[in-house]
Amino acid sequence: MPVKAELRKRVCKEIDRYCDEIIAVCESALSHPEPGFKEKRTARLVEDKFIELGIPYRAGLAVTGIKAILKGKQTRPMIAVIGELDSLVIPDHPHADPVTGAAHACGHNAQVAMLIGVATALSRSGVMSWLDGSVALIAAPAEEYIQIEYRQSLRKQGIIEYLGGKAELIRLGEFDDIDMAMMTHTANLPEGKKLLMGGTSNGTIAKQVQYLGKASHAGGSPHQGINALNAATIAMAAINTQRETFKDADTVRVHPIITKGGEAVNIVPADVRMETFVRGKTLDAIKDADRKVDRALRAGALAVGAKVKINTLPGYLPMQNNELLQEVYRQNALRLLGKDEIIPAGTHGTGSTDMGDVAHIMPAVHPMIGGVSGTSHGNDYLVCDHRLAVITPAKIMAMSVIDLLADGATKAKEILEKCKPAMTKAEYITLMNSFLKEEEWQG
Ligand SMILES: [Zn+2]
Ligand SMILES: [Zn+2]
Known part of the structure; x- marks a missing residue:
């Protein structure tokens, strides 16, 4: 079998070869923003790409989510690579939908493109036949926890139970066959730095x-x-x-x-x-x-x-990045970016992400890539360097999959052996439900 370095080279070559098509996905999602549990067109965009690549998938998970499987020599370990489908609502954003006011001001359009980049790399390069594990490509709905009244109406109709996409995917069992998960979010990083390793968040x-x-x-x-x-x-x-x-x-x-x-x-x-x-x-x-x-x-x-x-x-739930999994990611980031361009882990973010939920039941990472300008959740947030915001993380994640699953999946197995998750899925569901309260109080 080819050595890991050779396999890493092959996936990067495919990403470079299809670079324009991958970036076009980012632009297409940008021009059709849709908030959570309404991402119909964005999901269709992802489905069309999976069809084009010949990757089997299931759609309509937690309303609009998609899960595709790239099978290697073994089914497990299964690594999830996640991209988020949804937008925010910012009517005065230059790319806002004129009717709904929806706009991508958190860079999830870049995540959709990265996901397609990883799918392209792993499927077109033929590397899966050398890997001792599989990959789940997940297009996750509704990361932004907004439009609560609308989502409550979905909940009352029994269409969803939790108001965030990944929590809902966990509840539905879509993470049951997954051993660890990675994604990359965009961020406008200080001093022109290019990557921020994942720390903790609220x-x-x-x-x-x-x-x-x-x-x-x-x-x-x-x-x-x-x-x-x-x-x-x-x-x-x-x-x-x-x-x-x-x-x-x-x-x-x-x-x-x-x-x-x-x-x-x-x-x-x-x-x-x-x-x-x-x-x-x-x-x-x-x-x-x-x-x-x-x-x-x-x-x-x-x-x-x-x-x-x-x-x-x-x-x-609060986010916690898995150190061992993140080290695999960081080593691959170092292959593409200078050491000085990477901010080490250790910062705490006061926003929240449902990747925190995933991180409570399995090793997970959520680093932040640059290549964007403006204020996060503001009317000027835009991807300005697609090579950095889309192509680089797609390469890092595709290469990390290889490092985890090549050579008998030794690295993935080592991480699973050393890192026991904070809770089981059943414990997670119990915890989530413990927050539910309905009170009526007459003053
Ligand atoms: Zn956001
Ligand atoms: Zn976001």
């Missing part, structure tokens, strides 16, 4: 809140009403009073928005809705902040005599 829960008051004439008879907007305003102020009690080390983030503020300006608002995340570095930090936020939400209802409904939903 976990989160989500809340959907509704204040119910009493409508009346806002000018003529406000005394006959109960102002639900005032209740929400007091709750926001009350949440702010909790901030000094959050420990810096816990990196708590609570950032509510009002999604409905009233019906008409001349009516005392009787139905006001909010959404918020409660993020923290650890589950204990999240639970502590959760309790305080609920207290603050009730305070708003108490002050004006309104009713508050608080729906608490499981979100994402």
Whole structure:
């Protein structure tokens, strides 16, 4: 059998050969952004590529997800390479959908292209016939935890149970035959650095809140009403009073928005809705902040005599990158990028990702690649260097698959032997469900 170096060379050659087609996927996804659980066209784009490459796949997983299998000499170990399908909603982004306002401002369009890059490399090069394990290519829906009311409606219809894509894929058993997982996210990195090795990030829960008051004439008879907007305003102020009690080390983030503020300006608002995340570095930090936020939400209802409904939903678990798997990734990054261009692991991000959920049940990595400009989740976030943002991570991940699965899959087996996951899938599901709460409180 060819040595690993030769196999790595072969996959990189295929990626270079199909470079333009791979980058075209990034551009195509950019021009048709779709938020989570609505990624129909983006999923079709991925399916068409899998058909073109002759890779068997299943679609419609967790509404829009896709899983394709590249079989090697053995079925296991199975390495998942993941790309996220969904966009955000940023109506003033230059590539926003004019009707829905959806826009790729988190670089998931680059991830879709990387996934196709890895698929192209591994299938066209013929390397799978030398590998002692298999690869699952997963196009995952709904990483951005947004449009909670819409997703709750899907949940009420029994279409989904969890509001994030990977959590839902785990629940459905799509990770049951997978041993470890990798993906690469884009990021605008400091000082022009090209790669940030994965560190830790916050976990989160989500809340959907509704204040119910009493409508009346806002000018003529406000005394006959109960102002639900005032209740929400007091709750926001009350949440702010909790901030000094959050420990810096816990990196708590609570950032509510009002999604409905009233019906008409001349009516005392009787139905006001909010959404918020409660993020923290650890589950204990999240639970502590959760309790305080609920207290603050009730305070708003108490002050004006309104009713508050608080729906608490499981979100994402804190991310932890597996060191051994990440070292395989880093060694391949070093083959393409200078040592000085790579920021070592160790930073903590205060955002959240559902890759954290995957990382709780198996070794997983989530490094960040450069090649983008602008502010993450802002109206100016764009891929500006496709070779770096798409082609480089596709090569790194394809080469890492080879290092893990060549030579009897020694490396993958070593990682699985040394790294026991934090919990089983059953324990994960129990934990997720423990966050679920529905409360109705009359102030
Ligand atoms: Zn994002
Ligand atoms: Zn993202």
